[in-house]
Amino acid sequence: MAENTAFSSSGEDIISKAIDVDQEGPQNLSNEELIEYYDIDRTVQEITGSDFKRIALQFPDELLHHSVPVYHEVAAQHVDADAVVHYGHACMSLTSRLPVIYVFGKKYLDPHACVESLLDSMQSSHIEPKVILLRLDVSYAHKTNDVLLELRSRLAPRISVLCNEITNKSLPVNGRRSIAGSSSDTTQNPQITHDMIFFVGGESLTLANILMTNSSCEVHSYDPHTRSARIESMRINKLLMRRYAILQKARDADVFGILVGTLGVASYLPLISHLRTTLSRAHKKSYTISVGKLNPAKLANFPEIECFVLVACPENSVVESKEFLQPIITPYELEIALQKEPNWTGRYELGFEQVLVSQSTNGNENEVSTEEEDLEQPVFSLVTGTYRHAKRYGVKSSNTQDGLSSAVAIRNQDNALSVLPDSAANEFLQSRTFKGLETRLGQDAPSVLEQGQSGIAKAYADDHL
Known part of the structure; x- marks a missing residue:
């Protein structure tokens, strides 16, 4: 059998795929520990209190080994309800037409050691913060109030500490989703800006997104697994430099693919419409593609597309596209790439609403008049170091x-x-050498019909080999 390539496979890898178990999570739990870790009592109370009829338990791959015992514990309490229970890390934009109860698990965290390490890391800072924003990975959210109280007791009174809410359920209202419940009794006032962030959790997409969207702030992280804290300034710079390099590749693209990675976020339709309009105004060609989970083989089916724009929830918008043939950017990066003179201060946005609000505020300034624009003017590419003539779609040629x-x-x-x-x-x-087989309709006589083979591919009935 021929070896699998990056563009095709036998499908055997899906069946034999080994799942990485969350090593930081619980491994061998007793029934009592399982009930505590997965907050089963609260979950059952939420379900029965709402008088649901059926439920679905949704687990990420790394927690699948606990799905059966959790199911038995929930079923033992005679729960049969009409809702979705999502365990483990969850995108806060996850939506459906059903209510969703979030269960993040309760990983071990020592609040005193956490605060001690963060304050030690803070001593190496060159700034005197006035407002600190505390962010916790969802699996440590059950200790939010403990860490918050410890921080406030150890810091000087002139330093304020804010904390974002982490939701534990959401309910659909008129086709949209309203968020209810919180693991913390404090919320961030959007009118107050912070100048330092304390993050509690290990390496994750959440931490990477915090670094990118808060590049003007100093970020200190504490990893409960290693019990150590560090300042993340160098990582912020490296992340932004990689995104800037991808953005330059996007500036050289003329054909874009809009990847619809989610159908559950309320504003995805207006955003897709906005992206199409923006690309058309810039004389770029766009194709809209609905995808599930991204992989290089899937996107390799569209070789004519030079850059992809991913429309997904904020948690999964930034994709490291080293394995992909073409760059994958976010809608916010597209806005910057299409500017005549890119002006990026390091500010970064991942949410749909922020991109749409920014466009509605500055829409008139970004529009380019085709009468004033020289469509034949060459463009300098920072990727190749040469001038290139961009293809212009939607423009009538004056020569034909x-x-x-x-x-x-x-x-x-x-x-x-x-x-x-x-x-x-x-x-x-x-432009391709091979364009496919010729059909030659009406030019060749039809072949004589013959009896075909029967059976399965590896053992036909008349196969004697």
Whole structure:
């Protein structure tokens, strides 16, 4: 059998895939410990109190080994309800038409050791913070109030400590989702800005997103697994430098693919419409593709696309695209890449609403008049270090009637013509050496019908080999 490649596989890897168990999480739990860790009593109370009829338990891969015992504990309390219970890390934008109860688990955390390490790390800082924002990974959220009280008792009175709410359930209201409940009794006042962040948790997408969206703040992180704290300034710079390099590749692209990675966020439709309009105004070609979980083989099916824009929840918007053939950027990065003179101060946005609000505020300033723009002007690429002539889609050529010069292409060796106006896929196909087998309809006599083989592929009935 031929070896699998990056673009095709036998599917055997899905069946034989080894799942990484969360080593920091619980391994061998008694029934009492399982009930405590997965907050089963609260979950059952939420379900029965709402008089639901059926439930679905949803586990991430790394917690699947606990799914059966958790199911038995919930079923033992005669729960049969109409809701979704999501265990482990969850995107806060996760939505469905059903209520969702979030159960994050309760990993061990020593609040005193945590605060002690963070304050030691803070001593190396060159700034005197006035407002500190405390953020905890969801699996340590049950200790939020303990850490908060310890911090406030150890810090000077002139330093304020804020903390974001972490939701534990959400309910659909008129097709949208309202968030209810919290693991903390404190919330962040959006009018108060913070100048330092304390994060409690290990390496995760949450930490990476915090670093990118708070590049102007100093971030100190504490890892309960190693019981150590550190300042994250160097990581912030490296993350932003990688995103800036990807952004420069996006500036060289003329054909974009809008990847719809979620259908559960309320504002995804207005955002997709906005992205299409923005790309069209910049004379770029766009294709909209609905995808599930991203992988290189799936996106390799669209070789004519030069850059992808991922529309997903904030938790999963930033994708390290080293394994992918083309760069994958966020909607906010696209806004910057399409500017004539990119102006990036390091500010970063991941939420849909922020991108749409920013566009509605500065929309008139970003519009480019085609009369004033020189469409033939070469563009300098920081990636290749050379000038390039960008392809312009949606623009009528002045040298040909109705702008059909790039739309007319030879369809086959018999010089038959096909007209596909403004088709990036057609242009890409014509540039390929192999364009597929010729159908030759009406030119060849049909073959004589013969009896085919029967059976399965590896052992046909008449196969004697």
